[in-house]
Amino acid sequence: MNLALVLGTNVVRKAYRFLFISRKFCNGNFGGDEIDNGFPDLDCGFDEDSNINELRSIDREVISVRSRFLESANHSASRVLVTLQLDESGFNSKSVLDELNVRVSGLLVREVLVGILRNLSYDNKARCAKLAYRFFLWSGEQECFRHTVNSYHLLMKIFAECGEYKAMWRLVDEMVQDGFPTTARTFNLLICSCGEAGLAKQAVVQFMKSKTFNYRPFKHSYNAVLNSLLGVKQYKLIEWVYKQMLEDGFSPDVLTYNILLWTNYRLGKMDRFDRLFDEMARDGFSPDSYTYNILLHILGKGNKPLAALTTLNHMKEVGIDPSVLHYTTLIDGLSRAGNLEACKYFLDEMVKAGCRPDVVCYTVMITGYVVSGELDKAKEMFREMTVKGQLPNVFTYNSMIRGLCMAGEFREACWLLKEMESRGCNPNFVVYSTLVSYLRKAGKLSEARKVIREMVKKGHYVHLVPKMMKYRR
Numbered sequence: 236m237n238l239a240l241v242l243g244t245n246v247v248r249k250a251y252r253f254l255f256i257s258r259k260f261c262n263g264n265f266g267g268d269e270i271d272n273g274f275p276d277l278d279c280g281f282d283e284d285s286n287i288n289e290l291r292s293i294d295r296e297v298i299s300v301r302s303r304f305l306e307s308a309n310h311s312a313s314r315v316l317v318t319l320q321l322d323e324s325g326f327n328s329k330s331v332l333d334e335l336n337v338r339v340s341g342l343l344v345r346e347v348l349v350g351i352l353r354n355l356s357y358d359n360k361a362r363c364a365k366l367a368y369r370f371f372l373w374s375g376e377q378e379c380f381r382h383t384v385n386s387y388h389l390l391m392k393i394f395a396e397c398g399e400y401k402a403m404w405r406l407v408d409e410m411v412q413d414g415f416p417t418t419a420r421t422f423n424l425l426i427c428s429c430g431e432a433g434l435a436k437q438a439v440v441q442f443m444k445s446k447t448f449n450y451r452p453f454k455h456s457y458n459a460v461l462n463s464l465l466g467v468k469q470y471k472l473i474e475w476v477y478k479q480m481l482e483d484g485f486s487p488d489v490l491t492y493n494i495l496l497w498t499n500y501r502l503g504k505m506d507r508f509d510r511l512f513d514e515m516a517r518d519g520f521s522p523d524s525y526t527y528n529i530l531l532h533i534l535g536k537g538n539k540p541l542a543a544l545t546t547l548n549h550m551k552e553v554g555i556d557p558s559v560l561h562y563t564t565l566i567d568g569l570s571r572a573g574n575l576e577a578c579k580y581f582l583d584e585m586v587k588a589g590c591r592p593d594v595v596c597y598t599v600m601i602t603g604y605v606v607s608g609e610l611d612k613a614k615e616m617f618r619e620m621t622v623k624g625q626l627p628n629v630f631t632y633n634s635m636i637r638g639l640c641m642a643g644e645f646r647e648a649c650w651l652l653k654e655m656e657s658r659g660c661n662p663n664f665v666v667y668s669t670l671v672s673y674l675r676k677a678g679k680l681s682e683a684r685k686v687i688r689e690m691v692k693k694g695h696y697v698h699l700v701p702k703m704m705k706y707r708r
Contacts, residue, residue: 311337312346319351319366328369339377341386344370348389355396364397384415388424395428403428422463439464439472457485461494473498487518493525500533524555528564535568540577543569547584557588563596570603578603594620598631605638613638626658633666640673645682648673652686664696 318331337343351367371390375382387410394403403425407417426439439460457480464473477495480487487495492515499508515522522530527550534543543565547557562585569577578600585592597620604613617635620627627635632655639648648670655662667690674683691697 305342307338308340308342308346311335311343312350315343315347315370316350316354319347319370328366329373332370332373339374339380341383344374344382344386345389347374348386348393352389352393352396355393360397364394364399364402367393368402382413384410384418384420387415388420391421391424395424400428419459419463419466422460423467426463426467426469439476457483458488458490458494461491465494465497468501470498470501489515489520489523489526492520493523493529496526496529500529521553524558524561527555527557528561531561531565532568535565536571538569538572538574538577540569540574540580543581557585557590559585559590559593559596562590563593563599566596566603567599570599570606573607575603575607575609592620592623592625594625594628594631597625598628598634601631601638602634605634605641608641610638610642610644627655627660629655629660629663629666632660632662633669636666637669637673640670643677645674645677645679649682649686662690662695664699667696 314335315332315337318335319328321331347370348367351363351370355363367390371382371386374380387406391403391406394400394406407421407425410421411417457476460476461473461480464470464476473494477487477491480491492511495511496508496515499505499511515526527546530546531543534540534546547561547565550557550561562581566578566581569575569581582592582596582600585596597616601613601616601620604610604616613635617627617631620631632651636648636651639645639651652662652666652670655666667686671683671686674680674686687700691700
């Protein structure tokens with residue numbers, strides 16, 4: 236949401252600049268005399284400082300409007316949530332919400348539904364599902380407002396958390412009736428929730444028969460279903476869907492084969508993996524970039540650096556230049572296999588090939604050194620990435636903090652926590668719990684409590700504090 240608003244502001248700024256200058260052209264006068272050919276003299280009377288100040292004023296006004304809109308939406312959402320909590324016998328949510336006289340927008344709907352989702356507990360599930368749906372219906376009836384796919388997905392998420400599976404399906408039908416397509420997100424929400432209830436296969440069948448689930452870049456619904464199942468790691472269901480696909484007369488393409496190859500690898504069926512790879516070639520499909528990425532992952536985890544090197548060279552021969560993703564996948568696999576010497580070799584080869592390591596690649600290397608107990612090399616890699624302009628992310632910091640804690644360097648670990656916050660990288664729960672757990676194990680209870688207090692003070696993961704107090708690593 237914030238990114239969209241920032242982009243929106245940038246677009247508005249450019250529009251204002253264009254309109255300002257074009258208006259001067261259209262008026263045929265910049266404050267000076269016009270030349271004989273009818274076009275304005277751009278050098279006459281153009282006060283650059285004055286116009287820059289005007290543009291700055293416009294920028295401030297745009298930012299101010301955005302801030303007021305956000306504040307208004309957040310305030311209205313708080314009022315709606317407080318009102319919904321008053322639900323009692325005889326409570327008329329429609330009339331009460333009408334009396335609030337709030338302006339309904341996509342942001343307001345999102346904030347209210349997210350607020351209900353956050354307040355879900357074991358005891359109030361049925362009540363939260365009911366209130367969310369009432370608000371959803373009421374907001375959808377307001378003038379000049381129409382729900383988006385994201386609104387439907389948020390309500391589906393609430394229904395899923397509340398175990399209201401039939402309500403989820405009814406909502407999908409309503410979404411389709413309102414002209415919205417069912418996307419991979421829709422599918423994933425249903426599969427994850429229905430899988431917990433033992434209804435995953437029925438959900439898959441319904442999507443395979445759904446004409447609205449036939450969306451790009453997939454050539455038919457089967458590939459869309461297979462790709463979504465891969466995202467939620469439903470490997471056994473992938474095999475079943477593939478059989479249904481063949482029975483219905485659909486032939487596999489490269490995407491299908493890539494999904495099947497990864498599935499059989501994850502299921503440990505390497506004989507089937509080899510047969511599929513040969514079958515793919517017989518059907519006239521050449522391995523693509525994703526196929527090679529799967530092969531490099533397998534070779535890396537199998538600690539086969541020579542075979543991996545051969546594969547990288549073969550990729551170049553067939554016109555596929557290995558990317559940062561391919562090298563990172565290989566390095567990650569070799570790191571998990573404990574072959575850090577090979578990891579460093581391929582990192583150097585990657586740089587020689589003109590591929591610049593990104594934050595993910597550096598994080599993989601740092602994690603490998605931390606796990607193997609080579610903290611000095613992890614520190615060196617951390618310094619190298621920052622010098623080369625790659626900003627550490629939350630996973631990088633978590634690996635470094637973990638390594639420092641394992642080495643008993645708690646002061647530096649706490650300092651690194653402050654550094655990541657100062658750089659605008661917000662710690663996640665794993666970062667906090669890692670540091671707190673190691674501090675407690677070392678008997679530094681006061682330091683652990685201090686970290687928790689700072690976390691609560693910033694409003695981060697307050698609801699998970701009880702879990703953190705029991706946390707053991």
